[in-house]
Amino acid sequence: MNEVILKIENLxxxxxxxxxxxxxxxxxxxxxWHKVRGKEDPFLKIxxxxxxxxxxxxxxxxxxxxxxxxxxxxxxxxxxxxxxAGKSTLLKILSKVTGPxxxxxxxxxxxxxxxEVGTGFHPELTGKENIYLNGAILGMTKAEINAKYDEIxxxxxxxxxxxxxxxxYSSGMTVRLAFAVAAFxxxxxxxxxxxxxxxxxEFQKKAIGKMQDISRGEGRTVLFVSHNxxxxxxxxxxxxxxxxxxxxxxxxxxxxxxxxxxxxRSIKRGISIIDDSHRRxxxxxxxxxxxxxxxxxxxxxxxxxxxxxxxxxxxxxDRKVCLTGTICNDKEMELGSFFSKPFLISKDEIVVNLxxxxxNLSIGNYYLNISISIGDIKNSNLxxxxxxxxxxxxxxxxxxxxxxxxIKWNKSWGDIFFDTKIEIY
Amino acid sequence: xxxxxSNKDEWLFEITPKNKLLSLNLKEVWxxxxxxxxFVKRDVITVYKQTIxxxxxxxxxxxxxxxxxxxxxxxxxxxxxxxxxxxxxxxAGVTSWNYFKACLTxxxxxxxxxxxxFGKVYFPRIIMPLSNVISNLxxxxxxxxxxxxxxxxxxxxxxxxxxxxxxxxxPFLVVVMALLGLGLGxxxxxxxxxxxxxxxLVTFGVQLLMYVSAVMYPMSIVKEKLGDISWxxxxxxxxxxxETSRYMLLNEGDLNSKxxxxxxxxxxxVFLAGLVIFNKTxxxxxxxx
Numbered sequence: 042m043n044e045v046i047l048k049i050e051n052l053x054x055x056x057x058x059x060x061x062x063x064x065x066x067x068x069x070x071x072x073x074w075h076k077v078r079g080k081e082d083p084f085l086k087i088x089x090x091x092x093x094x095x096x097x098x099x100x101x102x103x104x105x106x107x108x109x110x111x112x113x114x115x116x117x118x119x120x121x122x123x124x125x126a127g128k129s130t131l132l133k134i135l136s137k138v139t140g141p142x143x144x145x146x147x148x149x150x151x152x153x154x155x156x157e158v159g160t161g162f163h164p165e166l167t168g169k170e171n172i173y174l175n176g177a178i179l180g181m182t183k184a185e186i187n188a189k190y191d192e193i194x195x196x197x198x199x200x201x202x203x204x205x206x207x208x209x210y211s212s213g214m215t216v217r218l219a220f221a222v223a224a225f226x227x228x229x230x231x232x233x234x235x236x237x238x239x240x241x242x243e244f245q246k247k248a249i250g251k252m253q254d255i256s257r258g259e260g261r262t263v264l265f266v267s268h269n270x271x272x273x274x275x276x277x278x279x280x281x282x283x284x285x286x287x288x289x290x291x292x293x294x295x296x297x298x299x300x301x302x303x304x305x306r307s308i309k310r311g312i313s314i315i316d317d318s319h320r321r322x323x324x325x326x327x328x329x330x331x332x333x334x335x336x337x338x339x340x341x342x343x344x345x346x347x348x349x350x351x352x353x354x355x356x357x358x359d360r361k362v363c364l365t366g367t368i369c370n371d372k373e374m375e376l377g378s379f380f381s382k383p384f385l386i387s388k389d390e391i392v393v394n395l396x397x398x399x400x401n402l403s404i405g406n407y408y409l410n411i412s413i414s415i416g417d418i419k420n421s422n423l424x425x426x427x428x429x430x431x432x433x434x435x436x437x438x439x440x441x442x443x444x445x446x447x448i449k450w451n452k453s454w455g456d457i458f459f460d461t462k463i464e465i466y
Numbered sequence: 467x468x469x470x471x472s473n474k475d476e477w478l479f480e481i482t483p484k485n486k487l488l489s490l491n492l493k494e495v496w497x498x499x500x501x502x503x504x505f506v507k508r509d510v511i512t513v514y515k516q517t518i519x520x521x522x523x524x525x526x527x528x529x530x531x532x533x534x535x536x537x538x539x540x541x542x543x544x545x546x547x548x549x550x551x552x553x554x555x556x557x558a559g560v561t562s563w564n565y566f567k568a569c570l571t572x573x574x575x576x577x578x579x580x581x582x583x584f585g586k587v588y589f590p591r592i593i594m595p596l597s598n599v600i601s602n603l604x605x606x607x608x609x610x611x612x613x614x615x616x617x618x619x620x621x622x623x624x625x626x627x628x629x630x631x632x633x634x635x636x637p638f639l640v641v642v643m644a645l646l647g648l649g650l651g652x653x654x655x656x657x658x659x660x661x662x663x664x665x666x667l668v669t670f671g672v673q674l675l676m677y678v679s680a681v682m683y684p685m686s687i688v689k690e691k692l693g694d695i696s697w698x699x700x701x702x703x704x705x706x707x708x709e710t711s712r713y714m715l716l717n718e719g720d721l722n723s724k725x726x727x728x729x730x731x732x733x734x735x736v737f738l739a740g741l742v743i744f745n746k747t748x749x750x751x752x753x754x755x
Contacts, residue, residue, distance in 0.1 A: 140481070140483055140749035147477040154587060157587075163512060180589065
């Protein structure tokens with residue numbers, strides 16, 4: 042099982058920016074002229090790193106630069122990174138859709154890729170005809186599809202509609218059918234791009250389960266790209282983190298996710314000025330969140346959390362306000378919420394000190410979403426007047442959590458530490 | 467221990483920046499033969515879905531073209547077609563020409579039309595044009611049937627027409643037409659990925675080409691009518707192919723072995739060149755298309 046099935050060596054991919062237009066011909070001729078004289082392609086030497094946000098100077102950009110990965114047989118490798126980090130480019134090269142600019146990929150197994158669900162589905166053809174067509178496009182032979190046809194139909198749950206043209210299907214049904222075909226592929230290496238973002242919750246669960254079967258049960262190698270951290274965590278044994286076209290981290294899934302979530306996302310710690318990047322919904326902003334300062338430098342499992350929240354009044358209102366918020370873990374999952382006591386605001390600018398006592402959080406990285414609401418709190422008739430997401434991050438540090446007992450908290454035990462009390466009779 | 471596994475440098479395949487110059491990779495195409503047939507099936511049954519006349523459209527187009535050609539070229543312009551009814555003469559030419567044209571035009575936008583599917587999944591790209599050539603063959607077969615129908619009709623009416631024994635070589639001629647259409651189409655489709663101008667050229671270029679391909683006139687009148695510029699027909703490989711197909715079907719015109727040889731060699735050169743360029747393009751066209 043330790044055999045290397047896939048080896049990516051010094052893989053790079055260069056893209057041309059801007060439109061392909063009149064400049065194309067002159068660059069092509071220039072390139073050709075260098076080639077005729079036996080010289081290196083002049084445009085390979087230039088090119089910026091792949092940073093979407095910054096304004097580069099070159100017309101050429103390296104979407105991937107010197108990627109080296111080895112994948113062992115039976116491994117499920119997750120590829121994570123921000124938008125534009127080069128994940129999809131890597132998968133495209135792996136699935137032979139486009140060639141690399143330099144470097145190579147060596148493989149000991151058949152690769153099947155699933156960059157999109159339902160590639161080649163023809164709306165006029167029936168479900169059955171599309172199963173065969175799509176299966177063949179993905180590399181199955183007719184005999185293979187015949188053998189699995191019943192399973193595919195059952196997995197898709199579209200049996201009643203199987204002789205109806207796909208154009209009459211709902212979009213969810215199309216996806217189910219398409220994924221069902223892909224799920225029964227039997228390649229040595231399966232390459233999957235973010236395809237689970239579609240379909241209902243039940244189907245997503247089924248799809249992830251199926252992929253787990255493929256990688257663990259059948260011992261196939263899976264390469265998986267997703268922004269769904271829970272899915273990556275469930276499925277992958279190892280991960281690489283891509284940033285600006287290069288690998289910045291490689292290791293166990295847990296470590297990789299921690300690296301990715303703490304290093305590539307920019308949630309401030311300590312002091313955070315709240316601006317439009319934190320706001321995702323339109324609110325009246327009668328009272329505005331301005332700044333949040335974390336008062337504790339070391340938060341431990343048993344300590345209180347203490348924040349100073351700076352507020353500014355834009356429009357006077359006599360009603361009481363209330364600070365509410367949610368605490369999320371680094372996998373973007375909401376763990377719980379808090380509500381402050383309602384209070385009146387008398388000045389234009391005030392500072393509210395908010396403490397969260399008995400937070401019960403275990404070690405790890407967390408962040409806060411904070412909102413300010415106005416209205417009748419007792420009857421839950423609240424109007425949110427400002428809401429800021431991912432406002433401030435903090436880390437809960439390790440401590441001996443149970444009195445007199447040393448317990449080294451393992452992250453797989455979860456995020457919440459429950460206090461216990463025992464009595465012995 | 468398996469010897470295959472112990473050899474560390476033995477890989478199933480390697481993905482590198484460049485393809486070999488001429489890797490047709492027939493083995494891979496063979497692996498995907500089911501896909502090829504499914505594409506053919508898809509092409510055939512989806513084109514006329516939700517139409518009333520359905521596959522009859524395959525017949526209407528050559529029939530009307532032949533009628534118009536007969537009116538214009540034979541009745542108005544007075545082109546002589548020997549002992550053959552002009553309508554049959556034109557129908558035979560149009561049928562052959564249509565097959566070549568269909569192969570050429572459908573192949574020439576392979577990359578552009580299929581960018582969506584090519585951008586998401588790999589299979590040997592050549593499958594697409596091959597499936598076009600095969601599904602067009604079916605269309606050609608149906609059109610050949612209508613030709614046979616009119617053949618019978620004119621024989622009953624007392625015309626002394628019969629095919630030449632060389633009709634046994636018609637399949638060979640069809641293959642040459644397919645290869646020529648495929649080769650030219652692959653050349654164009656590879657260049658269209660970068661320079662869209664060519665796709666405009668194809669639509670009307672093919673139409674112009676028809677007029678110099680001896681579709682509605684016999685080769686025999688080319689020399690006497692065109693004189694100095696008769697080379698534009700004589701050096702047109704399609705003209706020889708159409709003329710030969712008519713010779714086979716109607717025993718009309720003459721068999722120019724030099725012309726046929728020229729056409730076959732031309733076809734092979736174009737096909738190989740098309741294959742090389744196509745292979746080169748398929749690797750990275752998705753970045754420019």
